[in-house]
Amino acid sequence: MAISFPSTEYFEALKAQMAANEEKFRRLGFIDTTFGVSVGINGKARNFVLEFEVFDLKNVSEVPAIDLKKVDFQIKGDSQVWREMIENIRRNGEADSAHDINTLAHFGERLKVVYDDPDGHDKLYRFMESIQEFFDLSSKLEVSFN
Amino acid sequence: MAYLSTTNFTEDKDFIDKWLYTIRTGEMDLSWMKAATEKISPEEANPRRGLTYRDLNLGTYGYTDIPEKVRNNRSYAPRGAEIPEGVPDAQPWVSRKSELWAFNTESYYEEAVSRQWNATTDIPWGRLDGVELPEVTGKALSQLMTFLTEVEMIATDTPAMWLPRLNPDFIEVRAFIASQAMDEARHAEVFRKRALTTGWGLMQASPINEMALKHLRDADSFSEMSVALHLVAEGNVLTLFRFSEYLSPTDVDKKIFRLVMQDEARHVGYGMQHFKYVLGHFPEKREVLHAHLDEAENISFAGAAATELTEAFIILAGGGLKKENIEQGIRITTQFNLKQMQEHFERLDKCGMPERRERSKLYVMYEMGRAAAENAGIKL
Numbered sequence: 001m002a003i004s005f006p007s008t009e010y011f012e013a014l015k016a017q018m019a020a021n022e023e024k025f026r027r028l029g030f031i032d033t034t035f036g037v038s039v040g041i042n043g044k045a046r047n048f049v050l051e052f053e054v055f056d057l058k059n060v061s062e063v064p065a066i067d068l069k070k071v072d073f074q075i076k077g078d079s080q081v082w083r084e085m086i087e088n089i090r091r092n093g094e095a096d097s098a099h100d101i102n103t104l105a106h107f108g109e110r111l112k113v114v115y116d117d118p119d120g121h122d123k124l125y126r127f128m129e130s131i132q133e134f135f136d137l138s139s140k141l142e143v144s145f146n
Numbered sequence: 147m148a149y150l151s152t153t154n155f156t157e158d159k160d161f162i163d164k165w166l167y168t169i170r171t172g173e174m175d176l177s178w179m180k181a182a183t184e185k186i187s188p189e190e191a192n193p194r195r196g197l198t199y200r201d202l203n204l205g206t207y208g209y210t211d212i213p214e215k216v217r218n219n220r221s222y223a224p225r226g227a228e229i230p231e232g233v234p235d236a237q238p239w240v241s242r243k244s245e246l247w248a249f250n251t252e253s254y255y256e257e258a259v260s261r262q263w264n265a266t267t268d269i270p271w272g273r274l275d276g277v278e279l280p281e282v283t284g285k286a287l288s289q290l291m292t293f294l295t296e297v298e299m300i301a302t303d304t305p306a307m308w309l310p311r312l313n314p315d316f317i318e319v320r321a322f323i324a325s326q327a328m329d330e331a332r333h334a335e336v337f338r339k340r341a342l343t344t345g346w347g348l349m350q351a352s353p354i355n356e357m358a359l360k361h362l363r364d365a366d367s368f369s370e371m372s373v374a375l376h377l378v379a380e381g382n383v384l385t386l387f388r389f390s391e392y393l394s395p396t397d398v399d400k401k402i403f404r405l406v407m408q409d410e411a412r413h414v415g416y417g418m419q420h421f422k423y424v425l426g427h428f429p430e431k432r433e434v435l436h437a438h439l440d441e442a443e444n445i446s447f448a449g450a451a452a453t454e455l456t457e458a459f460i461i462l463a464g465g466g467l468k469k470e471n472i473e474q475g476i477r478i479t480t481q482f483n484l485k486q487m488q489e490h491f492e493r494l495d496k497c498g499m500p501e502r503r504e505r506s507k508l509y510v511m512y513e514m515g516r517a518a519a520e521n522a523g524i525k526l
Contacts, residue, residue: 029257097397106389106392118493118496122384125408126411126412126415129404
């Protein structure tokens with residue numbers, strides 16, 4: 001059955017995939033960061049907080065708003081951009097060179113990275129490959145878009 | 147031979163007699179078993195992570211209670227060991243905690259070890275088979291890789307040359323600095339390999355950047371080295387790696403830049419935490435660090451604007467040498483240059499040096515560049 005995006009179930013499914021691919025994520029190393037994902041839909045947003053610890057996604061929660069003081073950084077963007085990214089990953093098995101997180105967010109034109117503390121912001125790049133591989137696990141999911 | 151033993155043991159009759167006596171009789175001294183040291187029972191705080199340096203932060207073996215000025219150990223005795231008479235003075239330059247400590251130092255090291263990667267086997271080099279970039283793009287990419295190999299060779303030397311100068315009581319910082327030298331050696335390796343797989347070989351070395359990089363080696367103190375290397379240089383290079391990933395012409399290049407940016411961001415993280423620590427615990431250093439930043443920012447500005455680097459970026463960003471390519475390349479490269487400067491001042495603000503903007507000539511350049519970009523219709 002297809003998993004709806006955006007939803008807690010989508011991130012929980014990625015969490016399960018991460019656990020199933022433990023060897024790969026162990027090889028990539030510790031990932032210790034908490035960040036927000038915000039998906040804009042018709043002028044509103046659905047917001048999720050993802051807490052990573054050691055090699056795992058420890059917790060996912062949907063929140064009314066993301067407090068930048070409680071996360072390292074937040075990746076926000078319109079649902080169409082997220083959809084394009086996920087569909088691209090599903091088509092290629094991984095994000096192609098136009099759809100990886102850094103490319104989409106670099107100048108903030110498509111996705112935007114916001115933060116309160118530059119040290120927290122830099123954690124996106126400290127754990128970049130793990131975060132990219134995490135989103136690339138979308139290739140293993142059937143995803144539907146509201 | 148700069149250091150000679152105080153005794154010629156191979157000609158010391160008492161020493162040789164004792165050695166032979168032990169062989170002959172089996173009579174043992176065993177006084178070392180009575181070392182007056184602490185017995186502890188370290189445990190993994192998180193078994194998924196394993197036994198970390200933080201788990202060893204206990205009693206006399208821990209780092210929490212290291213004094214600001216380490217006076218009782220100038221040898222290679224590990225922190226917490228009994229130090230008998232006769233250990234030589236290793237003459238460490240840095241024995242003051244605030245001159246090198248950083249919040250979470252031990253975690254940066256554990257992260258570094260856990261996130262090591264291999265430039266030979268973790269990069270899908272095979273995907274370059276059959277990839278032929280247009281000549282200008284290939285040469286621009288090779289020029290970027292040539293420049294980055296130069297950068298990383300100096301970035302390897304700089305932390306490595308400070309290692310023997312750090313008091314061994316700061317074993318966690320020493321371990322982190324050693325891991326950084328390894329990271330930088332791997333970066334030099336991966337950039338050289340990529341330059342030589344472009345099909346164009348290496349391009350040209352960069353005099354301005356070598357001048358800028360040489361400054362990193364010539365700091366008078368570890369904190370000055372750290373602010374110049376970890377905050378200014380690596381902060382700029384982290385932004386540059388993200389930009390390079392964005393511009394990368396192949397997914398192999400994207401993978402390379404995603405992996406190197408992880409290491410670079412970790413070094414910047416240590417640098418930020420050390421900068422906060424030294425400003426908070428050694429306030430007299432603030433003016434010294436301002437003075438060092440004056441010079442570090444001056445040459446960083448010159449390096450970032452070096453023709454051989456800027457032109458390579460303009461070509462990669464614009465996609466060629468036609469007028470419209472160059473216009474686009476200049477627009478994107480200018481955005482990147484200004485972003486580098488903006489992020490530099492954001493980090494200094496957060497570390498507790500917000501007054502830097504008032505004093506810094508680089509900040510004047512940033513405002514000048516920003517105004518020029520806006521006048522040229524470049525959206526920031």
